[in-house]
């Protein structure tokens with residue numbers, strides 16, 4: 001039974017691999033025997049993370065994935081040639097802008113969309129082009145509880161996470177016939193630098209955890225199990241699903 005959950009031998013690409021959640025996802029996949037290419041635009045953070053992973057199964061690529069030509073080069077050189085192909089894409093890179101709608105600068109809106117939506121599409125398109133001729137592959141997009149819950153001061157972020165959830169369903173429809181499964185993980189409140197400012201305020205922290213039936217933030221490591229499930233044969237009939245990993249926040 002447990003062998004269905006294996007990711008041993010998979011060739012995986014994780015974007016935003018040097019971030020708080022990305023580091024854990026890379027470590028979890030490599031720990032399960034996958035060969036992982038961690039992609040990030042932050043070269044220093046990638047090199048730090050490389051020391052942390054200390055695994056010969058992990059390689060890194062510095063790339064700003066909002067750049068179409070750079071993504072196409074990444075998938076031609078580092079993925080097709082370097083990794084020898086791709087079985088799993090994890091679209092994890094993401095950014096946050098906090099501002100009231102009327103104070104949201106268009107420039108900030110656009111740059112958030114370019115990472116959270118455009119770049120995820122560019123990477124999915126490049127991965128799909130490699131997966132389709134082989135008739136197999138898995139895409140896991142990192143959406144958010146913000147895809148279904150409006151969170152104050154985060155209009156651009158909420159919009160982008162709803163977009164990526166729906167992109168997931170579209171890809172599931174379009175590429176399912178080619179053996180490519182597309183799913184998303186929608187995390188709730190995860191203890192990362194993205195919300196460190198909110199967690200410094202005890203009143204806001206209590207207000208956040210009070211809404212969560214499990215009454216706490218999650219650690220980034222708690223996303224690894226759901227990813228391994230979606231990536232593995234255990235989820236071979238799971239397609240177009242948004243898996244909330246949110247301590248039950250979506251029901252409140």
Ligand SMILES: NC(=O)c1ccc[n+]([C@@H]2O[C@H](COP(=O)([O-])OP(=O)(O)OC[C@H]3O[C@@H](n4cnc5c(N)ncnc54)[C@H](O)[C@@H]3O)[C@@H](O)[C@H]2O)c1
Nearest residue numbers: 016018019020021040041064065093094144187190192194
């Ligand atoms: N932290 C949370 O509570 C939470 C909750 C729900 C969803 N998420 C989602 O999880 C994902 C990871 O979040 P995190 O908390 O680890 O954030 P993080 O800021 O720690 O990591 C994000 C990483 O993405 C990289 N990145 C950003 N733009 C890039 C680009 N153009 N090209 C390449 N790399 C780029 C950053 O350099 C960073 O290393 C994001 O998509 C986020 O929206 C986070």
